[in-house]
Amino acid sequence: MDVSSALQVNLPVIWVLITTSTAYAIYRYLTSSFSYFSDQGIPGPKPWPLVGNMWGIWKANLPKYDQQMMKKYGKIVGYFDGSLPNLWITDANMIRSVFVKDFDHFVNRRDISLKTRVIRKFLTMMRDQDWKDVRSSITPVFTTDKIRRMSLMMKDCADQLVVKFDHIAKSEGKIDARAQFSIFTVNVIARCVFGMKIENLGAEDDPFLRNAKVLFNPPVSKTPLILILFIYPKLLRTIGERMFIQKEFQYFTYLLENLIKEREETKQKFYDFVETAKEAISQYTKQVNGETVPAWNKDGVDEIVIAQAVLFLLAGIDTTATTLTNSVFQLAGNPDVQEKLHDEINSRIEQFGEVNHEMILDFPYIDQVIHEVMRLSPALPSVEIVCNKDIIANGVYIKKGMLVTVPTYALHYDPDYYPDPFKFNPDRWSPENKSNLNPYAYMPFGRGPRNCVGMRFAMEEMKIALCIILKQYRFFPVQETPDEMKYEDGLLSVVQPVFATVGIELRQ
Template sequence: MNPDTKRKAQKFVERMNFILKLSSCQVTENKYGTSTFDYFKAQGIVGPKPLPYVGNLWGMWRKNIPNYDKEMTKKYGKTFGYFDGTLPNLYTTDINLIKSIFVKDFDHFVNRRTFEIKRKVCRKMMTVLQNKEWKDVRSSVTPVFTSGKIKLMSKMITECANRLVIKFQKIIQTGGKLDAKIQFSAFTMDVIARCAFGMTIDNLGEKDDPFTTKAKVVFSPPATKSPLMLFPFVFPKMLPYIGDGIFFPKDFFFFVNLLEDLIKQRTNSSEKYHDFVEVATESIIEYTKTVGNKEVPSWNREEVDEIVTAQTEFTKQSLFFLLAGFDTTATTLTNSVFLLARNPDIQDKLYQEIMKKYEKFGQVNHEMILDFAYVDHVIHEVLRMFPPVPRVERGCNKEVTYNGIHIRKGMVVTVPTFALHYDEEYYPDPYRFNPERWDSESEIKPSSYVFMPFGMGPRNCVGMRFAMEEIKIALCTIVKHFRFFPVAETPEEMQFEDGFLGVVQPIHATVGIESR
């Protein structure tokens, strides 16, 4: 058999094997296509009626998730049953359930929803790790986000914020209309480039900038707005055979390759960068385990590099959350200037408070934003009204029952954050932008168990403190220099893209900008 014929025969065999596996999986799924659908009904839990095989997911790629979740909660109550394919998913905004699931009984809900991912680096992302492996990686990465480590990176964040001021001044000279999401995306990518990669990129936000353009594709892939998004939920066992391109488009590996090359270059270098790659590598290498009576490294050098690559790219929870961190922070800053433009009295008060701090410290820096209550209140209220992650999930790893609600092993519990953050029981007058509600003296100060922009409990966002540092430095810097106001293009209410997106995407976020 000649080589060409042999290759064709091999491809034919591979295709037939794939078809056989798909057929086998289809038969299995058909058998159980509706068999779980009485799970909630048997417990007296209401919810939307599921369709065979797809459950309640059909058409989700066309939905506006924030509005959809608020409508569903209004219709079915604080706790209702839902089906992702045939998988039962308990949706809840009940404070007692949230406290139990995310904090009190965390040992029953250690993991997040998981899909079988085989790719190197992707399989080591903290979002997909489970049980003890997740705990070990989390424990080794957490020291990277101590106050001392963040303070080192804070200087780089400040430099990026000062470059943003120069960009905004140019925008004022050319019309004074700020496309907030584009500019803040460039800023947060600048921060990532400095703090995670130790590099400065001059053309961020420009037309041919590969960093920002590829990051956008990674976090808003076309599949999330098409029926393709159903496949991992309806046929989860088939993911290893069809590939995980739905989650990780090719642009994702631009960042993987970049970081792997960076780590290789530094292996034999003695230069100090004080960025995330360096700090994370040192922290993970130092993490040990006990074998017999001897303390040994928990991971070999190859595993350390893979974990660092997975955790580094977005100085947040993982390579994926590198991109999530890029997008969630850019989205939060976008929402901040929108709300400040629409609420000039609050913007003026924030400016006055910033100037008081500035007079004391002489610059916007790490020390200035410490113990700065009002800027914390403003950011908390922005994150309440527009939480960047619309749903927070936990997978049940050990069955448990709460007040007659049985949650079995393998099912998912979801908190729809928009529905939670607009619940009038927890947040009176929820559609009003009111930073004062977060004041320690406020009679309506919300419970910490109903505020979830960073998740909650032991598996919350590991990079939360870094994200807050970045947001506070950026917000203090720009409000000190500029005033934001509505223009003809500014919508009355913030609008977000439709689609099954992991991070909400603001649209039409244009505001006016002028120097103070």
């Protein structure tokens, strides 16, 4: 038999060999990381090629999914985002190592470095020294004095909300808490960050509210498409850029560009974020050849200010609205706590004359209530960070590029840290009981140097709102109020309460 006829006879065999060896090579490539955790004896669900453990995640209920995962596998779990190892931890010592002690190894979030002007300066996306500089430069915006001034604007917004509550209490007698608090928190960001007053609060045709709503709820998070973004970060960059460069995003950018221009032509003081951030960022310096010079030129400063203002809109509205919604939900179901808080608010108003920044300072019981609400219903389902240098943390080898995630619901419901974890019990946080709690088992605002930069702002806003509302209204369960809070399914960055209707009545 000559060579060509031998090849002809064996052609199907050769094709089968090529196809199977290529398929095997691809399979080996796609699963090459899958022994990463098992080699270290770390348990976890079985990963699958391409999707890792993420199949079906777009329709999962994250709070429940995460709790089930940690209940099944323990406090240190090996999970895969596609082929990328992602160490899930609810062990408080490990959390301390990663987020505080060894923070130099864990500075950045998942790399989605978008290149578009303004977005590239979002604090959440910035990395390493660039992040440190911008974070340090905007920190003065949240000092006590600046917060006190913004507190007056927050109070104004809460007073506007009360006008709406008054009408609802007299008519329907029940509120969709999530819808009402979303309008309130948009109003607060519009006032405190964008320097705008929204007159017709909650009107559907208000462009600020309409555009903000579109930015918060990208429909992609409830479809399998979201998987591609997690598994192939390069696509995330391309698609992400398209998702963000849309007219709603540009609406806010133009608004801020115009505001900055107007402000340059006036000497009037506004005490809002744009003004204080511009001052603080302009004053931030760096060393060049032994000389101290401004860290950014004027265009650089403006871009950073605009970026953080838009980011605060994204980061500060749903988070705070969700927490306020959960607060009235818990208070409706726990009348004893509601009455105690109401009495304490009244006695402090007697002492300070009104609800204001001084009145909410050093007010332990309202802190206890909000802490417990955020333990049971943290607004973010998880906090994640990327390892930038190989390290052994608490006995686990974590390699560069790998993710570490804290599933917050699983952590906050762990009975080892919180006895009777499903019980709403603000007394856990009382001055005498607090020392029994492990601070690393509580992460509603994250932990360590990369924690929530808006935490003081958010706490001020929520306390002012709750004091103003609770002094006048009582909340109670109605037929539509579920026994326990339910959350929307999907891979959402902020947990969204559903069926958040509670009764409301004016106190006599």
